[in-house]
Amino acid sequence: MTEPLLIPSKNNRVSSKEKNVIVAQDWDKDFIKKDLHRLLKEKIAYKEQVKKHQAGRAANYVYIYDDYLKDKEYKAILTNIERRLEVFEMAGKIIKLTSFSNPRVIIEDEMRHGTGTVVIVGNEITLSRVFLRAADLETVFGFLPVGQKNNQLAEALGIPVDEKACDILAARKIEKIDYGVVNQKYFFVSNVYIPATALQFSCDDRFSIAAPREKMEVAITNLLPPPFAINKFQPRPQDGKLEFYLHSASGGIMSYLGGNRKKGSVSLFTFKKLFLKSDKTVPVIVDGHTMQEGSLSIEVSKKRMALIVGKDRSF
Amino acid sequence: MTDKAIERRGEDIETIVGPSVKVEGELNSDGNIVIEGQVSGKIKTSKHLRVEEGAKISADVSADSALVAGEMRGNIKLASVLELTPTAHIYGDVTTKTLIMASGAVLHGHCTMDENEKGRKVVSKKGEGYDGAIVNPV
Numbered sequence: 001m002t003e004p005l006l007i008p009s010k011n012n013r014v015s016s017k018e019k020n021v022i023v024a025q026d027w028d029k030d031f032i033k034k035d036l037h038r039l040l041k042e043k044i045a046y047k048e049q050v051k052k053h054q055a056g057r058a059a060n061y062v063y064i065y066d067d068y069l070k071d072k073e074y075k076a077i078l079t080n081i082e083r084r085l086e087v088f089e090m091a092g093k094i095i096k097l098t099s100f101s102n103p104r105v106i107i108e109d110e111m112r113h114g115t116g117t118v119v120i121v122g123n124e125i126t127l128s129r130v131f132l133r134a135a136d137l138e139t140v141f142g143f144l145p146v147g148q149k150n151n152q153l154a155e156a157l158g159i160p161v162d163e164k165a166c167d168i169l170a171a172r173k174i175e176k177i178d179y180g181v182v183n184q185k186y187f188f189v190s191n192v193y194i195p196a197t198a199l200q201f202s203c204d205d206r207f208s209i210a211a212p213r214e215k216m217e218v219a220i221t222n223l224l225p226p227p228f229a230i231n232k233f234q235p236r237p238q239d240g241k242l243e244f245y246l247h248s249a250s251g252g253i254m255s256y257l258g259g260n261r262k263k264g265s266v267s268l269f270t271f272k273k274l275f276l277k278s279d280k281t282v283p284v285i286v287d288g289h290t291m292q293e294g295s296l297s298i299e300v301s302k303k304r305m306a307l308i309v310g311k312d313r314s315f
Numbered sequence: 316m317t318d319k320a321i322e323r324r325g326e327d328i329e330t331i332v333g334p335s336v337k338v339e340g341e342l343n344s345d346g347n348i349v350i351e352g353q354v355s356g357k358i359k360t361s362k363h364l365r366v367e368e369g370a371k372i373s374a375d376v377s378a379d380s381a382l383v384a385g386e387m388r389g390n391i392k393l394a395s396v397l398e399l400t401p402t403a404h405i406y407g408d409v410t411t412k413t414l415i416m417a418s419g420a421v422l423h424g425h426c427t428m429d430e431n432e433k434g435r436k437v438v439s440k441k442g443e444g445y446d447g448a449i450v451n452p453v
Contacts, residue, residue: 206340206341206342206343207338207339207340207341207342207356208338208339208340209336209337209338210336210337210339211333211335211336211337212335212337213335214335216335216336246333246336248333248334248335265333265334265335265351266331266333267331267332267333267336267352268328268329268330268331269330269331270329270330270344270346
């Protein structure tokens, strides 16, 4: 029987710290050295692989196209966008949204397959449709606004429309921004609007607000101003609060849709959590999507979403 | 800091209570507050408070400075300036460094001013409607 082999330290002495020595019996010294060398190589290769995977995951793009982009007038714009993305080596999988698609399910599925950046291609209605259900997902969101219509939000984010937006995407300036949560199920980034109705409000459990003499229009804002005239609007989507406007001018959902806004007295509050009570269900417009709700709980999310923005953003 | 000073500096107004709005509770803000309606409870801000004509406040107030043109009931504690316009009515004790009071303004209560500030001449005056008020001449 051969003697047990001890693997020595650099100076060929076994120090007192090296208690856990590998004991080899019937093994050749060279064989062990070769084996250790191989293991070390494998470990380095594995680390490199993990690094590559992580880098690839962050840069792995998926593009969600709105349904309206199938229209002929956008064909040339989309071709230009796709070419530009190829130049930046940012091309990725394209998913076309239909009226039956659930954006949350799509994004979750893509995230499971290693997608690190979800780019929404369309207008602010597309963006809000995706964010309405999926703003809380932990991925980086990008936005490629296409066409001049309904792209006020792109301006607020400092993103130019059409192929110029690819440059912003390539620059990859990521800002963490607040988003609101309505009744713990819908998310919004722009604003919420409630046409003139009798409501009672409670802000952050600290104070209550009432307008006993008249019906008020309500707007809760983050990135976009309320749909009625106010003196000045400065979006503050990184302050951990939302703004709450009360407008006394007469108006309803028809005047909101018709864009006929009169200037009246405005009240403004900031809050983290707001409760609105109403005796009957009222129409609530969350980022342009109308829904009927009774009592409402609106709060700023504790988490923030990661969004690629331009340097000319308004905040 | 006066209202004009705020406009000059272009500071954001964080809270506005409109003329037909009634607020009950603790109104805390990190920015400037403008009140045109009714507030009862407490008001606290580290910046400027502006109480417009027609506004009614029944609250203890703590702010950096204030411009009052409406009616206030409650104690007022300010770090710098209190400015009262001719339509101002204050019923409560006031603590401030500087008091600017227009002719016609009403102040019922005890007014305490920071006497430690250098170069400030403090005049003590007792009269009708005042209870030991200390008025700083402007």
